[in-house]
Amino acid sequence: MTVASSSPPSRLPLRGVEGTAPKPKPGKKRERDGGGRGDGALAALFIAPAMLGFLVFLLWPTLRGIYLSFTRFNLLTPAEWVGLDNYDRMIHDPIFWDSLTVTVEYVVINIGIQTVAALAIAVLLQRLTQSAMLRGVVLTPYLMSNVVAGLVWLWVLDTQLGIGNEIISGLGIDRIPFLADETWAIPTIAMINVWRHVGYTALLLFAGLQAIPNDMYEAAKVDGASEWRMFWRITMPLLRPVLAVVLIMTVIGSFQVFDTVAVTTAGGPANATNVLQFYIYGSAFGRFQFGYASAMSVALLVVLSAITVLQYRLTRAGQTDLG
């Protein structure tokens, strides 16, 4: 989830420093030489399954995905090279741009609210109580699948029978067709996913808060600082690196929204929730345009990489004030 790794591990002082290790071909299984004393052979053996998985199901599909984006491919006949056709089509496809806009709108609402709420929960957990029980409770929605979360809220927010709308109409306000209205649908889906992920995000931030020495709060209290002031002067600056990493993780996750849309609105009403991932899925499995779908995936990949780099720069994630 994060790439917080720093320097390479120190060299291990092993017996047999002679370096009989065979050439590093960790991907291939090598016959054990010299009775298996050399670490190289053993390492190759230990790493073989993971390397197989990495090459076949991660590296190869990544390269293949990029290749397919330059082809016309319907799964039945071999892929046919068409150069930049798919990208050309994408740039002139109003549905693609619309879908990208909808996705960005979703991400902004989802991440904006989720981050603030998670931060609030994390700080409350840190300053008020250290209860593990409570931390368990806020994590429960995360144990549900997106599908389950989507269905539950679909029911709670149902226009006719949902308890949410019953309460709203009980208050004398008109019923809101949360998931059936073009304006409401995206914010509603964003909120459903906030409900599912906020606890997990809060616990990640809480872990970051644990690293802040309690003395700092004690000292600030002696100086008569309010909780509000301590939050801005101590918590926020010291939490920043953790917050940045969490933000990058959650934004990347948020851009990949699919499940909730698929079970609640299926892209509707009138494409109002046709998020990018849903459009990509439809292009591939509904219209069998695997080449075009791949091109859009590459676009998403580029967007995500750009955001990661940008966020990393802006929030100076690499630096930590704790030293």
Add this chain to the structure above:
Amino acid sequence: MGLIVLITLLPFYWILRTALSTNAGLNADPTNPLPVDLTTSGFERALGLQSAEEAVAQGGAGGGLDFWRYLLNSTIVSTLITGCQIFFSAMAAYAFARLRWRGRDKVFGLFLAGLMVPTIFTLLPNFVLIKQLHLVDTLFGIALPTLFMTPFAVFFLRQFFMNIPREVEEAALLDGAGKIKIFFRVILPMASTPIITLSVLTYITSWNDYFWPLMVSYSDSSRVLTVALAVFRAQTPATGVDWSGLMAATLIAALPMLVLFACFARRIVSSIGFTGIK
């Protein structure tokens, strides 16, 4: 804080309340905080224990979905993925953390770069591959792409293996134990806590996965719970959504994870920080 707990937990109660109500009751009395006409017919429908006529009469679709079967499928897939993925990742993590071989840091860097590729990007090409392997619509096909490793699991376990005091290992070496034996007898037992945490999280993730199984499975033989729920939802009868049956099915899908979590809650909650950061 009370409000947060309320918003977090109330939907769970509402699932249970709805699942134990009849559809007619839900229509007549939507605000009743207790189950309306207490019944288990929703569960019977979800588990395929009702005949089609019975189901239709009670507001179901009569589509003959059998959640026992999907429960079994989900269990098989998640168990297979978790068991193999964690074991293979642990082996690789050990090689990265404790074995000495040329190119180790470069290969590890490559694995780390894998973290940067969003899972979703590999799904389409992986589907093409699974199709070429003729594994579409099989449980094995669903499990295969994440069977061997995830960069995260390798990275996560390597961190823990590196923190195990080297003296322990050296003592075992002096006793004449081989590296393989050390891995099984020393490293794995000493890292049991992070391994259990990672296993539970992996289990939950694969149990809850929807997008990938949706691509791969087409029939009952490989349908997992998440996909089945969406199918159930799509089979809306003319009389309106079968909320009672749907919520019962939802509960069946969610309950195992709640139980699993309850068993390991303390351990997971306190190590969440490590899974996300560092």
